[in-house]
Amino acid sequence: MNVLVTVTEGATVDDEFRIDGLAIDDGSLTTDLNEWDEYALETAVRLAEADLVDEVVTVTIGPEDCEGTIRQVLAKGADRAIRVWDDALERSEMLDVGAKTALLAAVVETEEPDLVLTGVQSADEGFMATGVSLAAAVDYGWAAVVNALEVDPDERIARVRRELEGGVEERTEVDLPAVLTIQTGINEPRYASLRGIRMAQRKELAVRSLADLGLEASAVESRLRLRELAEPESESEARVLEGSSEEAAAELATVLREQGVGR
Amino acid sequence: MSDVLAVVDHRQGALRDVSFELLSAGRDLADATGGDLFVAVVNGPTAAFADEVDREGVDAIYTVDAGEEFDHDVYAGAAVHLVETLEPRILLAPNSVNGIDYLPAVATRLDWPLVTDAVGLELEGETLVATREHYGGKVEATLEVALDGGVAVTIRAGEWPAATGEGAASVEDVAFDLEESANRSRVLGFEAVAGGDVDIAEADVLVSVGRGIEDEENLELIEELAEALGATVSASRPVVDAGWLPKNRQVGQSGKVVTPDVYIAIGISGAVQHVAGMKGAKTIVAINTDPNAPIMDIADYAIHDDLFDVVPALIEQFE
Numbered sequence: 001m002n003v004l005v006t007v008t009e010g011a012t013v014d015d016e017f018r019i020d021g022l023a024i025d026d027g028s029l030t031t032d033l034n035e036w037d038e039y040a041l042e043t044a045v046r047l048a049e050a051d052l053v054d055e056v057v058t059v060t061i062g063p064e065d066c067e068g069t070i071r072q073v074l075a076k077g078a079d080r081a082i083r084v085w086d087d088a089l090e091r092s093e094m095l096d097v098g099a100k101t102a103l104l105a106a107v108v109e110t111e112e113p114d115l116v117l118t119g120v121q122s123a124d125e126g127f128m129a130t131g132v133s134l135a136a137a138v139d140y141g142w143a144a145v146v147n148a149l150e151v152d153p154d155e156r157i158a159r160v161r162r163e164l165e166g167g168v169e170e171r172t173e174v175d176l177p178a179v180l181t182i183q184t185g186i187n188e189p190r191y192a193s194l195r196g197i198r199m200a201q202r203k204e205l206a207v208r209s210l211a212d213l214g215l216e217a218s219a220v221e222s223r224l225r226l227r228e229l230a231e232p233e234s235e236s237e238a239r240v241l242e243g244s245s246e247e248a249a250a251e252l253a254t255v256l257r258e259q260g261v262g263r
Numbered sequence: 264m265s266d267v268l269a270v271v272d273h274r275q276g277a278l279r280d281v282s283f284e285l286l287s288a289g290r291d292l293a294d295a296t297g298g299d300l301f302v303a304v305v306n307g308p309t310a311a312f313a314d315e316v317d318r319e320g321v322d323a324i325y326t327v328d329a330g331e332e333f334d335h336d337v338y339a340g341a342a343v344h345l346v347e348t349l350e351p352r353i354l355l356a357p358n359s360v361n362g363i364d365y366l367p368a369v370a371t372r373l374d375w376p377l378v379t380d381a382v383g384l385e386l387e388g389e390t391l392v393a394t395r396e397h398y399g400g401k402v403e404a405t406l407e408v409a410l411d412g413g414v415a416v417t418i419r420a421g422e423w424p425a426a427t428g429e430g431a432a433s434v435e436d437v438a439f440d441l442e443e444s445a446n447r448s449r450v451l452g453f454e455a456v457a458g459g460d461v462d463i464a465e466a467d468v469l470v471s472v473g474r475g476i477e478d479e480e481n482l483e484l485i486e487e488l489a490e491a492l493g494a495t496v497s498a499s500r501p502v503v504d505a506g507w508l509p510k511n512r513q514v515g516q517s518g519k520v521v522t523p524d525v526y527i528a529i530g531i532s533g534a535v536q537h538v539a540g541m542k543g544a545k546t547i548v549a550i551n552t553d554p555n556a557p558i559m560d561i562a563d564y565a566i567h568d569d570l571f572d573v574v575p576a577l578i579e580q581f582e
Contacts (some may be wrong), residue, residue, distance in 0.1 A: 013398045015553040024402065033312070097367060097377045125397050127379045127403075128358075129367035132335075136368035141447030144364040164274070165516050167456040170333075174448040185504035187355055223376035227392070228405040231555075238549065238565035244520045248566045249576035252548065259525050259546055261468050262492045262581045 001153050001176075003044040004113035006104060006130070007058045007073050007081075008067040009036030010121045019229050022093050033069050034160040035236075036119025040182040042189040043149060044117050045077035052151050055079050057190040059107045061100060067205065074200035075192035078093040081203070082107060085156065086210040088217040097129045103220055104130070105137040106213035115158065116179040120145050131181035151176075265352035265391050265410060266298040270342055271316055272357045273307050274333065275453065278315055281357040281418075288384060289420050290320035295386040299323065301349055301386065302432070305341045306330045325349075325437045326398050329577030331418035336446045342369045344439040352392070352410050358417035360517075370415040376408050381415045388469045391416075396486070399534050400557040421539065452489040456518075463512055466495035468525045470543070473499040473513055475570055476528020477552065484574050485529060491581040499531045516542035530570045533558025548572070 009031050017028030033041075047053040058067060058073050058080045070081045084103050090096065095103075108116060118131035128144075135142035147169070148161035154175040160167045162185050174180070192200070210217060241248040241255075256262060269289040294302040294486065299322040304312045309326035317324060327341040337499035342365070346354060354369065355363040356381040370377035375480050383394030389410045393411040397404045408414055463469060470489040476482060482502075489496045496512065514521050516536040526544035531537060533549070533556055541547070548561035550570050559565055566573055 011398075013401050015555065017401070019402070024398070032426075040298065084503045097370070098374075101371060103373060123399065127323070128378055129370075129379050130365045131367075132364060133367035133371045133377065136339070136371035142364075144335075145360045161454075162360065162364070163517050164453075167510075167518055167521065168274070169454050169456060171451040171454065172448055173451060178447070188506060189479075194468075222405050224378065224408050227406060227407050229397070230405070232396075232400070233402040234555070234560065236559040236562065236565070238559055238562040239286065240554075240565045242565060244574035245568050246576045248568060249573050249580055250547075250566065252566060252573075252577060253580035256525065257549075261494070262527055 001053050001114045002055045002057065002111070003047060003053050003115045003117060004108065004111055005037070005041050005044045005056060005058045005078065006116065006118040007037045007041065007060045007070070008119070008122050009060065009062055009069040010033040010037075012123055019231060022226050022229055025227070031066075031069070033072055034119055034122050036121055036123075036182065036184055038189040039184050039186050040119050041073055041076060041078065041188045042118040043182055045190075046187065047151060048077065053154055057082065057111060057113070059084065059104060061085070061089070061095065061103055070191060070205055071200045074203045075196040075206070076190055077196065079203065081205045082208055084203060084213065086209050088210055089220065093221055094222050094224065095220070095225050096222040097127055097133050099136050099220040099222045100130050102132045102215060103213065104134050106215055107208070108134065109139045110213075114156075114177050115151065116140065116177075116178065119179050120181045120183050128181075131179050135179035141174040141176070142180065143172055143174050143178065144181045145183050146180045147183045148184065150179065264291075264298045265296040266301060266350040267293045267355060268301045268303060268345060268349060269354045270303045270305060270338070271356040272359050273312060273407040274361075276308065278312055279357065279359065280425065281359060282316065283318065283425035284420065284423040285355055285357055285418060286316065286318055286321060287423040290426065291355055292380055293382060301345075301351060303327065303341065303345055305338050306332060313434045317430040317432045317434075318426040319430050320426060321430045321432040324432045324434045325366060327437050327439070328435065329441065332450055333361045333370070334450055335361070336448060337441060338365040338374070339368045340441045340445055341437070342366070343372050343437060345437065345465060346413070352413045354415045354533050358419050361514065362417045366415055366417055373413065373415070375413045375415045377415045378406060378408065381416055381418050382422045384416065384418070391475050396535070399532060401555065421537065433520070434491060461495060461511060463495055463497045463514065463516050464519050464521050466497075466521070466523050467494055468494035468527075469497045469514070469521060469523045469544075470494045470527045471499065471531060472502055472527065473496040473531030474501040475504065476502065479505070481571075482507055484571070488574055491578050494527070498536075499537045525560065528558050528562070529574065531558055532556045533561070
């Protein structure tokens with residue numbers, strides 16, 4: 001059995017940031033392996049360690065800059081990685097779910113994984129949709145927002161728990177091949193070991209263009225267009241307690257006592 | 264003119280609140296084009312639900328009775344079938360865990376563009392303009408998409424008013440054949456997350472801790488503060504994901520909804536999923552270095568400072 005993990009280099013904005021047209025100024029962004037994808041990767045690596053899976057392959061849509069993040073993923077136990085990029089993608093200001101689906105579907109069709117694991121969402125745009133959209137495109141089964149997983153390779157079934165709202169979980173079984181979107185907290189993602197980091201340098205990182213994947217530029221054109229990015233108007237009506245930490249704490253203590261706290 | 268089809272959400276015998284908000288969002292869009300608002304009820308006690316969603320502004324209700332609970336294969340099949348027969352150009356669903364478990368598949372099968380988690384929707388002629396929050400609510404993005412053949416959209420809960428008033432919609436039961444091959448998963452049942460010894464929903468004062476605490480050993484500081492205040496400790500998702508506190512301490516959409524007298528959010532940025540679980544608190548205090556953190560929007564009192572400086576000083580005040 002083989003697993004394909006979709007891995008995104010996610011970006012988070014710093015406390016103070018600047019918007020530059022239709023993008024966040026590079027200086028106020030921190031990029032890293034997308035938090036949800038860390039859990040998806042860990043899920044795949046654990047399946048491999050339990051001998052339920054033969055190979056863990058990752059796929060990332062992104063420019064050369066994100067190879068550092070991909071090496072990190074290889075260091076944590078993926079066997080090989082694929083990076084999809086093209087000049088045609090460079091020119092678009094955003095890739096919508098449809099465009100990402102087309103790219104990933106082409107990879108799934110060549111790799112033919114039994115299981116595709118994605119994070120529930122990305123930290124930046126947070127569409128929460130690529131996994132389920134991909135499943136429909138490649139005609140796989142699926143389950144979204146999975147926080148527990150058991151794979152039965154003989155019966156070719158994934159038994160999952162889906163985390164619903166309000167502390168309720170749904171138990172579901174999904175036939176393989178399937179796409180599962182993985183929620184944070186499903187496991188405890190590991191740090192890369194020194195040995196892992198050394199080994200990662202020798203692992204395969206293949207780059208695929210649109211032509212390699214047999215896709216036309218029109219197939220990955222985003223139908224959603226970004227019109228504007230703005231800092232939301234603060235709706236805060238909070239009374240800000242100013243001064244040194246001690247002064248603010250003293251003022252807060254007064255407020256809390258007025259509310260009957262600590263008496 | 265464009266018609267709108269809204270598919271409501273329910274679980275364990277009850278329609279979810281967002282379903283009624285969905286009707287308002289759908290009516291607004293239908294009004295903007297002079298179109299009709301169609302509402303679909305899939306599975307569950309469909310007749311009773313059809314009665315409940317018959318609110319002012321709903322033109323027609325379609326029910327699909329193929330089981331008790333949500334099943335994404337049935338929902339996806341029903342939505343595609345209804346879109347093909349009714350030919351709406353906007354398909355709406357809640358951005359719930361179930362909404363995002365089938366609407367992306369529907370969009371792909373119909374080859375429609377998809378907008379998820381919209382907090383605002385406007386029509387400008389043949390263009391749908393959607394507002395979304397990026398970067399955990401710190402950036403507001405305006406997106407546009409041509410209506411063309413159709414657009415699928417999920418909306419965030421709590422952003423539209425619930426539809427009210429008595430409707431006069433027609434109700435029609437729709438039968439469609441779900442191909443056997445399309446049925447690839449089976450829902451086996453539901454389970455409530457283990458309760459444990461503490462019920463944070465019962466607490467009058469909650470000291471709630473988030474990602475800003477950085478390390479498990481720093482939790483001691485929070486426990487000390489809770490002790491000094493006579494409060495109970497709760498947490499936002501990252502602290503529970505890390506295994507530092509049990510799941511029954513989690514406040515938010517997937518955890519507990521709490522309404523204490525006082526909620527002190529320490530090192531919590533206030534992602535929408537968290538806010539959904541605590542915005543009903545009477546008094547909200549936020550301690551966070553980031554003055555722009557979304558938690559500030561709902562805080563009554565704020566300290567823009569390092570929790571590792573403020574919390575010890577606050578403990579001292581109560582000793």
